[in-house]
Amino acid sequence: MKIKFKKLRENAVIPTKATAGSAGLDIYACVDGEILIDPGEIVKIPTGIASQPDTNDIAMFVYPRSGLSSNHGVTLVNCVGVIDADYRGEWQIPLINHGREPFKVTNGMRIAQLIPMQVIPTETEETDSLDDTDRGTGGFGSSGN
Secondary structure: OOEEEEEOOOOOOOOEOOOOOOOOEEEEOOOOOEEEEOOOOEEEEEOOEEEEEOOOOEEEEEEOOHHHHHHHOEEEOOOOEEEEOOOOOOOEEEEEEOOOOOEEEEOOOEEEEEEEEEOOOOOOOOOOOOOOOOOOOOOOOOOOO
16 A cells, blocks of 8 residues: 655645554644744644555545653644545644643644555444344443443
């Protein structure tokens, strides 16, 4: 599988792997100057890139970087973002600062990571009944502790 990336701005950085064994590709901020994220604040960070995978059965999942989360309390607002195969606009990474101090985002900073995954084509069907199971309609915790 190959993903083509288009730089929308000159200072954009194409996602890269930090090491040969890295699961994800680092996603970089593309900002003029710096962006300050105050505690509790949500900011969409531009990346300056757009993408096109070579097949439509791929989705690009965006995950937080563990270092930003554990060291600064900065993570993705939606925990995991999804970039669909047919989206051609600029990637924006929504970060939230759960820390106690303002956090500074600068150009070229690694702000998230990309893990592409194959998506299973899905059909839906409305029905009036579903098969019974041992769990049934038990909610949270109903399968045991």
